[in-house]
Amino acid sequence: CSLVPIVESEVLQDGDHDLEECQCITEKVLATVHKALNDHYVYLEGTLLKPSMVTPGGHNEQYPTIYLNAINRIALVLSAWEGDKANDEQALRELIRLAKQNSLASLGKYEAAMLTIMFRHNSSSSMKYILVTGGVISGIGKGIISSSIGTILRSHGFRVTSIKIDPYINIDAGTFSPYEHGEVFVLDDGGEVDLDLGNYERFLDVTLHRDNNITTGKIYQYVIDKERRGDYLGKTVQVVPHITDAIQEWVERVARISVDEDQAEPDICIIELGGTIGDIESMSFVEAFRQFQFRVKKENFCLVHVSLVPQPNSTNEHKTKPTQHSVKELRGYGLTPDLIICRSATPMPLSAKEKVSMFCQVDKEHVICIPDVKTLFRVPLLMEENGVFNFLSTRLHLMPKSNYDRSLMIKWRDLAER
Numbered sequence: 541c542s543l544v545p546i547v548e549s550e551v552l553q554d555g556d557h558d559l560e561e562c563q564c565i566t567e568k569v570l571a572t573v574h575k576a577l578n579d580h581y582v583y584l585e586g587t588l589l590k591p592s593m594v595t596p597g598g599h600n601e602q603y604p605t606i607y608l609n610a611i612n613r614i615a616l617v618l619s620a621w622e623g624d625k626a627n628d629e630q631a632l633r634e635l636i637r638l639a640k641q642n643s644l645a646s647l648g649k650y651e652a653a654m655l656t657i658m659f660r661h662n663s664s665s666s667m668k669y670i671l672v673t674g675g676v677i678s679g680i681g682k683g684i685i686s687s688s689i690g691t692i693l694r695s696h697g698f699r700v701t702s703i704k705i706d707p708y709i710n711i712d713a714g715t716f717s718p719y720e721h722g723e724v725f726v727l728d729d730g731g732e733v734d735l736d737l738g739n740y741e742r743f744l745d746v747t748l749h750r751d752n753n754i755t756t757g758k759i760y761q762y763v764i765d766k767e768r769r770g771d772y773l774g775k776t777v778q779v780v781p782h783i784t785d786a787i788q789e790w791v792e793r794v795a796r797i798s799v800d801e802d803q804a805e806p807d808i809c810i811i812e813l814g815g816t817i818g819d820i821e822s823m824s825f826v827e828a829f830r831q832f833q834f835r836v837k838k839e840n841f842c843l844v845h846v847s848l849v850p851q852p853n854s855t856n857e858h859k860t861k862p863t864q865h866s867v868k869e870l871r872g873y874g875l876t877p878d879l880i881i882c883r884s885a886t887p888m889p890l891s892a893k894e895k896v897s898m899f900c901q902v903d904k905e906h907v908i909c910i911p912d913v914k915t916l917f918r919v920p921l922l923m924e925e926n927g928v929f930n931f932l933s934t935r936l937h938l939m940p941k942s943n944y945d946r947s948l949m950i951k952w953r954d955l956a957e958r
Contacts, residue, residue, distance in 0.1 A: 674813070689928065696929060697944025703753075783824050817873070818866075893909065
């Protein structure tokens, strides 16, 4: 497991320190821990204050001083474990109680207590993330591609959840005109979201929640609320790191929320980034995922890029130049596609795939074409035939599942052929 230190070391050298100085450090650490509880960080255990003795006098004779040997480094972990919301509340109550006891100890009334901070084990390294981006034009079919990837993974026994990112400033889709953005989809918890989440629920047979839809408006509202509460401790709030951190924290939190009837935690989270690479609106999300790929490690993050390969009537030839420029721009932002899915009116010849492979620095086996089809239910079958599961299994080091319904894709094929 990986552990995330939440506070930089605060060490006072041995000697006399006035009460105000000691309380200031205690409150600073307490505020940071409280923020970490709210942000679902990692629980750690360690000693906060360890005074060796209490003496009168000091810089101000009206107050006693603490003879400290150190304030221990919180990153020196004694133990870590999984926690839930009940543990959060219990930890916070215990934290405040012991902090008060330490304040009284500084007045010589009580012996100083060891402050134990229970912090959640950060198991994000085991979660697999698949980011789906789009190039050239919007409305290229990223939602169906994302749903189809999820269908293939579920057919092999993996639990899948989905997140849709919409870069608009609206909080949700509730006030949208259906003429502009399509029909609004209403989730079980009342969330009014993009219609792509309806595709996810139908394809994956899951029940999503309002937090599975991220918008720019939601992220900014979340960050501004934290700033108003003083959670940033007086820092200047900026797009980097505060907005980008909020995006990453939101994704990690929602990815672990169960979407199945048995309430089991998902194995894989598929994230669709709405819009087109290069849009001004989505720049903060692109930067967030550039950082995110290193945060969760390479073996847990896969990027699928969906791009248009037009076929002009004048030449009837598949043109790969728009895809080349799209991938070049994506790489310029620090993201390199692992799999390129080319959308076209008709199947692409091998020569066109080889050209995309050569200029986009992706193996030709990892360039697949999904042409227009009569029914959307054929898309998962086409992707399975193109070896998408084998690629994802190798790329993400997926451990084979033994107990699952092996007939799911057969049923899906029957549905597509009706």
